[in-house]
Amino acid sequence: MMKTFKIWTYKEGDIPLVHNGPMRYVYSVEGDFIEEMERTGNPMAANHPDEAHAFFIPISITNIVYYLYSPTEAHNFNKRMQAIFKDYIAIIAKKYPYWNRSNGADHFYVSCHDWGPHVSKGNHKVFSNLIRVLCNANQSEGFVPRRDVSMSEINGPSNNIPNVIKGESPYNRSILAFFAGKVRGAIRVKLFKHWGNDEDDDIQVHNHLPKGQNYTEFLSRSKYCICPSGFEVASSRLTDAIYTGCVPVIIKDHYVLPYGDVLDWSRFSVQVPVNKIQDLKKILQEIPFSRYLEMQKRILEVQHHFKLNFPAKRFDVFHMILHSVWLRRLDVRLTE
Structure with missing residues (x-):
């Protein structure tokens, strides 16, 4: 081409x-x-x-x-x-x-x-x-x-070129799944209804991060990063996850994933139906660790396809x- x-x-x-x-x-x-x-x-x-x-x-x-x-x-x-x-x-x-x-x-x-x-x-x-x-x-x-x-x-960011990093080793990522963002749209309302509290350390869903906490560090310490629709299906959280070596958990209706002609998203992401949000922790915990390691490895392999260069x-x-x-x-x- x-x-x-x-x-x-x-x-x-x-x-x-x-x-x-x-x-x-x-x-x-x-x-x-x-x-x-x-x-x-x-x-x-x-x-x-x-x-x-x-x-x-x-x-x-x-x-x-x-x-x-x-x-x-x-x-x-x-x-x-x-x-x-x-x-x-x-x-x-x-x-x-x-x-x-x-x-x-x-x-x-x-x-x-x-x-x-x-x-x-x-x-x-x-x-x-x-x-x-x-x-x-x-x-x-x-x-x-x-x-x-x-x-x-x-x-x-202000310098126009987002950073792409490996993040923590997959063996050292202590958070099972993470999301931080505003409650926008019906899918996020449902996400916050089931997981928007401080009672579960495995599934961390925040409207606002605690003062002094760094968003990128949370992504880097998480095995899975939750990527729900907001008012619209598009969200930068998908690339935020990929940029930090975090396996995306995609929760969207009717969304066509980017570059699906050549990328097999099933190999480096998890798709959770909207009606299964309440089962999110169970779904992620049932994924074998060996399967998670494969997906995380492939995330690092596809990062360059999402990288912005000038x-x-x-x-x-x-x-x-x-x-x-x-x-x-x-x-x-x-x-x-």
Whole structure:
């Protein structure tokens, strides 16, 4: 793929809504991807659109929300956001032949914002073929795995490059399972109902960590890290766990796991149905230690696939995203 796949990034549009995006916090992968695609020297960037196999639409949904959202116009914001996106498509479709020859099937955009899926819902006929690369990969809200790409959410720190560590040895991890976060959404309500107390040292579920306690240290000392949905299915806790060598316990409905075309999540994570949350401790304790060791070893082996680098390095998260786009692009037949 890296030797042959070429992507053209459209030049139209102005900062900050286009060619720019968040570089920190939970939406950082959106801005980092735009930055990498437009970086001078990116080997996968096409020199001319005629050479391209796929076309990147460098709109930042997060920046549209940040700069244009107003609580007084909240009821109408979805339509406004969709109109901005549709206008951009109209410009490139009029100026170039590429959108029309495939009806957008070799075009893609990248968004980690919760509202990322909504921009393409304004006109189903126009956007039915467009590849959407989303953190919020929820099949119940219209995510289509054969067309769309599930992307990992990454909580980027102020220096923009999250640290990836091994954490404690699997033999020294004293906490069976850990979660810390706000009570957002029905799944977390259920999680806190059953496990949100200080009575069980094995399953530690915190709304707020005790003063002076370090989140990363808790992850590093835990065998399993609980990754429930919040208001939406996407969460950076999945990558938080992987970055610290902690086996993710995924508790989500209708979620399409990132890069599932090539990664077998069953080999390095545990999926617990929402209706089994009350049995969480029993489920984890019944996993043989030898099985846990295998999963933890594989977590360390797949870490580099979720790592953010700038510039990008082979097999990192940037290339995992593009590989997923490439697989979907292979099914597209162009009409000249």
